[in-house]
Amino acid sequence: MSNTYTIPVGPLHVALEEPMYFQVDVKGEVVQSIEMFAGHSHRGMESLALERNFFQNIVLTERVCSLCSNNHPLTYCMALENIAQIQVPERGQYLRVIADEVKRIASHMFNVGIGLHVIGFNTLFMHAMEVRETMQDLKESIWGNRMDISANTIGGAKYDLDDELEAYLRKTLEELKKPVEEFKHMYATHPQVKARTKDVGILPPEAAIEYGLGGPVARGSGIDNDVRKETPYAAYDKLKFNVVLGEGCDVRSRALVRLGEIFESISLIEQCLDQMPKGPICCDPLPDIPAGQAVARSEAPRGELIYYMRTNGTMYPERLKWRVPTYVNWEGLRVMLDKAKVADIALIVNSIDPCLSCTER
């Protein structure tokens, strides 16, 4: 019974409802090696960006991925601001952090929830989605949409908070703390969840460094790396927060890092509300965008996001290129899936929080 054979996993419904095809060689029910095939959702976005002016590209980059849909336009705008030497007003900087962190909370809750769905624990999955729903309502109330919040524009933020919304935001965050605390406790202590996620998809710290992984995937293996700390952008240099690290190097550790980061996000938003000065939210008028090139990076919910842009003095970019967190993180799957059980493949894939729509764009 020790024959090796090859099974296909995907391209649909590997974990998220996104297409990715794995060709898995197994012996019994143990994975021997994998081959990954991507490219099912390529939409030619880098080329599309060249046909759109700088303003239209804010929206195009937001449509790259719905879960990181704040970080894409944010990083895009930062690259443009680097080229044109635009100073974003201080209030705009804080507003950018608030938008970023609200999206992060919703994204992390979603990923941990889907992980539970993959192991068949749908009650807790639905509970995760219900907790997350408060963030969706928040996004809809402040920014006007549940996913594409359209918070940023070139030179600053596009939205402002009045007293009423600020009070609503504070109240929602306060009310979120207890449910997330309880959820985290349930995730950490429930015996079945533990049995399915502990010591599954092991990523040793050395491998995380070797493969250059980032975000909660690397932090779940104890790698202290966070763009918000390393090269602070927006208002992150004025705010206090901890980089949440995990020791387990497994699926469970990565999920607990994400849940831990939700509390840091809540605290970051509260600090923003306390410290945010009054004043303009966006640079006005916008200067001309000269010819030049720049790189900008930010910490998306899935890890480090990098934008490269070259301009030629017109209203259209000459080249726009982005490197998304999943592009590096999915290489880590080779390590995590090695000697894993077939039944754990989807769970392990989900634990890197893959985003194929932005990787293949």
Place this chain on the structure above:
Amino acid sequence: MVLSIFKVLWNNLKQGPSTDPFPFGETFTPARLRGKVAVDPEACVGCGVCATVCAGNAIKHVERGDGSGKDFYVWHNTCTFCGLCQHYCPTDAIRLTNNWSTAHRNEDKYKMKEHEFVAYARCPQCDQAMPNMPHAMLDHIYGAPTEELEAIYKLCPECRRQKAAQQFGAQIHD
């Protein structure tokens, strides 16, 4: 204090469904929801900024042959509800309402648009047609406009030049 999964289930039973009863009841629609675009033709100066920044190319301005003004179209099915037009409009003439109802029959797809007519103003002296200059725009450029400005801002560029020269001449005489 710490919940078990059974308490979650019990609370869910007590609470009832978390979803909105739509379409049989109201659904959550906050004031800032970005829905269908609306245009105020009185406030629009026809500058075209909204069409330039529009991500979906949903905005079309079409000059009327008789020079009386512009037709202003916004195609709801092409609009991405991004709000850039609202953000960059200098006179707040274009804005996103919180009306999200865009369901329609296929045969109505070419009716899913906002159509306004932005009329050109006429110079009170020589009847020349020119873009409308709403007061909001004047305030935007000059802060509180002076009396002199009020007297000349409705004139066409040619008449305005003459009038301004006269005013200036009168000042020198004083």
